[in-house]
Amino acid sequence: MKSTNASIIAGIVLIALGGLLLLDRLGVTDSGAFVAPLIFAAVGGLFASLFVRRRENWWAAIPGSVFLGLAAVIVATQLTDGAWGAAFLFVFMGGGFAAVYLRERANWWALIPSGVMFTLAAIVALPQAMQGTPTAAVLFLGLAATFGLLSLVPVHAAGPAGNQAERMKWPLVPAGMLAAMGAIFILQSAAVLIPLDFAFPAVMILAGLALMVYAYLAHRDGRQKAHGPGPTAG
Template identity: 70%
Template sequence: MRSARTSIVAGIVLMTVGVLLLLDLLGIVESAAYLAPLIFAAVGVLFLSLFIRGRENWWAAIPGSVFLGLAAVITATQLTDGRAGGAFLFLFMAAGFAAVYLRERANWWALIPCGVMFTLAIVVALPQELQGTPLAAVLFLGLAATFGLLSLVPVRTADHTGRMKWPLVPAAVLAVLGVAFALQATAVLIAAEYALPAAMILAGIALLVYAFRARHHGQHKTHGA
């Protein structure tokens, strides 16, 4: 059954490529414009079909999303002149990593590149007028949201199932940097040169608070035992 499905997909791809080449020879269409995205899309579909076949093939969603993203980027570039076409690659890759996590919840690490790719897709799609500090604000806030959401995901370990606390540390640091860049972009800060020192001070305070709470929680747990 699996070999039959693979043969069907491969047969459709070969027929489509042959038709395009024939139309190119007849001067009806220029196949070069469609051949590259078609090949990328076909390879992506093959990986996705492998992903669907079994839970152990969760890894196939990653290369499948990359090839489909490349096909989308080439197609969008040919159809439009905007720079937002590059965002499709990051969106497809984000979807691929999300599929990895949804297929196997033990792969919680996949949420990190998923959030990073989604954030990069937003950054690439931003208009030219928002380059500079607004772009940096979106980047850091998006990464902060990624780690913040990761702290809410239940993770199963050998002992128990619970939520991780360490993602709150990078989430706090990145959020402080993102807010600093956002304030700088909206001219709320007095001077641009104060943004980095203020962000570092606030990040240090966040780390100290986290360390104090973790130590206090550990002592309380020890005394309770």
């Protein structure tokens, strides 16, 4: 970032802080409630401007989302008496990791923490009446959806035919296992009795089947790539 832009942003922040302190001294408002979120928002804005200016600054979306999320948490906590305040931090962080992927598609790994953050935001926003087994169901299903989405993302891999976009198959294994766990917790929360002595062996069997299917698909794709298309008649 150019020094002139940084000076402008820093000047705006100082003017805003000075104005709040002046209003506090005059007894117009309590500036203490606004100073912390304003500072966090200013720092988050600096990282956001770095992210916007250059494509290689994709990393700036992560700390920027954290500071903006902290500012949102403080404001939301003051406005809602603490209800759903922490959810805003996870929402902003999930959006930050999603921005990392959208800026640079080679950073497919950013979709995993993004999905985790959005899942945690949903868990924090759940009402007290749904704490317990429903929370576990949301956690496992959210993570399963994250890995399921990851299996649909094309990833560029170097191969004999050049740089090709292929979809990864390994995320289907954790997606299937997590979805099975989520389904079990849904059934338990719906008062369907599934003893844990039977639930965990069932999950292990499903996981084993998922691994066998994955091994078969990987072996089949490996054979197809090895043989390649047959020679064409001249």
